Amino acid sequence: MASQVTFIGAGNMASAIFGGMIEAGYPATAITATARRRETLEPLEARYGINVSTDNDAAVANADVVVLSVKPQLMREVCERLRDVVQARRPLIVSVAAGLNAETLDEWLGGGLAVVRCMPNTPSLVGAGASGLYANARVSEQQRRLATSLLEPVGLVEWVDNETLIEAVTAVSGSGPAYFFLIFEALEEAGKRLGLPADSARRLALQTGFGAARMAQQSEFEPAQLRRNVMSPGGTTERAVHCLEDGGLRELFAEATEACAARAREMAAELGKKD
Numbered sequence: 001m002a003s004q005v006t007f008i009g010a011g012n013m014a015s016a017i018f019g020g021m022i023e024a025g026y027p028a029t030a031i032t033a034t035a036r037r038r039e040t041l042e043p044l045e046a047r048y049g050i051n052v053s054t055d056n057d058a059a060v061a062n063a064d065v066v067v068l069s070v071k072p073q074l075m076r077e078v079c080e081r082l083r084d085v086v087q088a089r090r091p092l093i094v095s096v097a098a099g100l101n102a103e104t105l106d107e108w109l110g111g112g113l114a115v116v117r118c119m120p121n122t123p124s125l126v127g128a129g130a131s132g133l134y135a136n137a138r139v140s141e142q143q144r145r146l147a148t149s150l151l152e153p154v155g156l157v158e159w160v161d162n163e164t165l166i167e168a169v170t171a172v173s174g175s176g177p178a179y180f181f182l183i184f185e186a187l188e189e190a191g192k193r194l195g196l197p198a199d200s201a202r203r204l205a206l207q208t209g210f211g212a213a214r215m216a217q218q219s220e221f222e223p224a225q226l227r228r229n230v231m232s233p234g235g236t237t238e239r240a241v242h243c244l245e246d247g248g249l250r251e252l253f254a255e256a257t258e259a260c261a262a263r264a265r266e267m268a269a270e271l272g273k274k275d
């Protein structure tokens with residue numbers, strides 16, 4: 001029988017994950033999602049056929065897995081209210097919240113729990129996500145496989161063996177879609193400045209990003225070689241790439257990802273503060 005999975009906080013990330021699970025054949029009847037208001041839940045119930053509830057305690061009472069998917073700032077209150085029912089049931093806890101470490105979550109939930117910390121990203125909504133996962137010492141091999149099977153339907157799953165690496169995952173793939181959206185915006189603007197109609201510029205930019213990613217995933221060559229293959233000596237790409245390199249693109253990515261990881265650490269310190 002399928003494990004009973006309860007999502008606390010039926011928002012974007014939760015619906016991406018359970019939507020993917022259902023598409024991959026997971027029984028909707030084994031999935032429950034909660035929110036504060038019924039209006040949030042009704043469309044999800046109608047679309048996916050999952051169980052919905054505004055009562056977090058009741059939704060956790062029979063769960064094998066509890067996916068914590070409310071905003072990080074709400075997590076403490078949500079966890080502390082769930083403490084009794086979680087301690088009675090002791091399900092596998094999976095958190096997708098940014099900047100909250102496994103130990104803090106475990107403490108808020110009363111302690112001694114198997115906790116998987118996951119950093120997914122929004123392309124999970126279209127089945128092309130990338131998630132980094134970390135398991136605390138109480139997570140069994142079978143629970144690891146279960147967590148993998150929940151996340152794999154919406155994209156790539158990468159386990160890390162040190163929790164601090166979740167900050168690096170956040171900097172690369174959790175926040176990463178925003179970097180690429182920014183590049184698409186900039187490329188579209190640049191295309192327009194060169195005279196392309198706006199809609200053509202956007203389509204060309206997006207398809208080029210998609211094509212480059214797909215090609216790099218399928219190719220036997222690494223991205224640097226694929227880039228060199230486009231750069232004919234003395235040609236157009238060489239000029240453009242030198243311009244980006246001279247402008248400090250690599251250093252900017254190093255700085256941006258460091259800033260991102262530092263913010264994740266800051267959030268962990270702020271949110272995990274003891275009273």
Ligand SMILES: NC(=O)C1=CN([C@@H]2O[C@H](COP(=O)(O)OP(=O)(O)OC[C@H]3O[C@@H](n4cnc5c(N)ncnc54)[C@H](O)[C@@H]3O)[C@@H](O)[C@H]2O)C=CC1
Pocket residue numbers: 008009010011012013014034035036037040056069070071072074078096097098119120121122174
């Ligand atoms: N948006 C992103 O790119 C990413 C988000 N995350 C994490 O995912 C988590 C959720 O983010 P989103 O889905 O974007 O937020 P969201 O705002 O779409 O979803 C949160 C949901 O929680 C519900 N909620 C609020 N209080 C509740 C309570 N007391 N009980 C039950 N449900 C309650 C809200 O009604 C809402 O539906 C966050 O912790 C965030 O850090 C992680 C990776 C990427």
Ligand SMILES: O=C(O)[C@@H]1CCC=N1
Pocket residue numbers: 098170174175
């Ligand atoms: O910006 C944030 O805090 C969240 C976590 C990763 C993506 N969005």
